[in-house]
Amino acid sequence: MTVGYDKALYLLPFDHRHSYVKSLFNLDPPLSVPQVASVSDSKHLIYEGFNAAIEKGLPREAGGILVDEEFGADILRDARRRGFVTALATERSGSEEFEFEYGADFARHIASFDPTFAKALVRYNVQGDADLNLRQVGRLKQLSEHCQRSRRRFMFELLVPATEAQLQRLDGDQDTFDRDLRPTLMQEAICTLQNAGVEPDVWKVEGLAQRDDCQRIVAAARCDGRDTVGCIVLGRGADAAQVRHWLATAAGVPGFIGFAVGRTTFWEAVVGWQAQSKTRAEAVEHIATRLLDWVGTFETARLAGAVDAAGAVNILAGSTP
Helix, strand or coil: CCCCCCCCEEEEECCCCHHHHHHHHCCCCCCCHHHHHHHHHHHHHHHHHHHHHHHCCCCCCCEEEEECHHHHHHHHHHHHHCCCEEEEECECCCCCCCCECCHHHHHHHHHHHCCCEEEEEEECCCCCCHHHHHHHHHHHHHHHHHHHHCCCEEEEEEECCCCHHHHHHCCCCHHHHHHHHHHHHHHHHHHHHHHCCCCCCEEEEECCCCHHHHHHHHHHHCCCCCCCCEEEEECCCCCHHHHHHHHHHHHCCCCEEEEECCHHHHHHHHHHHHCCCCCHHHHHHHHHHHHHHHHHHHHHHHHHHHHHHHHHHHHHCCCCC
8 A cells, every 4th residue: 555645634632541531530540430431421522522523614524533442432433434534542551662552462453443544652762762762663663564454544643752961952941952953853753764664654743833844844754755645733732822833834834734633622621521610512612613723724824825835836937926
């Protein structure tokens, strides 16, 4: 199967598990049956918000969900039945090292839900722990090859945490790391992983402040004939203004096909519902509105970028735009 996915992709990710259960419910595993039911119900609320967004105009062919099997199995099945794009988390939650949630049985679990994408969240810094990186690459290559054999799409969520040495050189300034160093490390990680045989169809990457950095990421993702590989922006739990900036910056760059913004979409709504300061209907409406806001931001910037590009072509051709 040819590697790549270049259709519009607007994902609502709510595959959070360890941090979600601890922060929202103040629970530690193992959970009781009623506790599992309560967490699962909150994820149903988020899914209701997604469906409300579909009813309000979220493009059905582009909208999709990313959720976990532990608390969202029936959601995945319902979304698959209704023809939505689905992505299934394969990584063990709460682990700094990429490991399969279900170990050697990962392929059977993927097949049982038949998702559009198998997703792996990975923390990978090319200047980090070499042994850790090598172990992760081995598992990721296994997942990549499985997706190719089973003709399933592979989504790679790339997080690049700063090493202690990198932060020390920057006087501990995380913002400087994000702006000046992380984009280069992201590009190097993509190339290193590709060279090791890890071949995602979509790279889910942290937001970038500069258009030039977005262009560099696409160039890396699409190098050596990978012309239809897509990139999407993740939200990092940032505030709405920051998310809009990241989306608008990426949307004008061909190769960025959409986004996967989770906590900034649903967190306030679920917290309000949990605290009974929002009704379920109000929480659902909040999620739908936020999701449509991201779509509007991305589409407006994408269309503006297309107009600018067309104008530049016309000028180079000697005509007026």
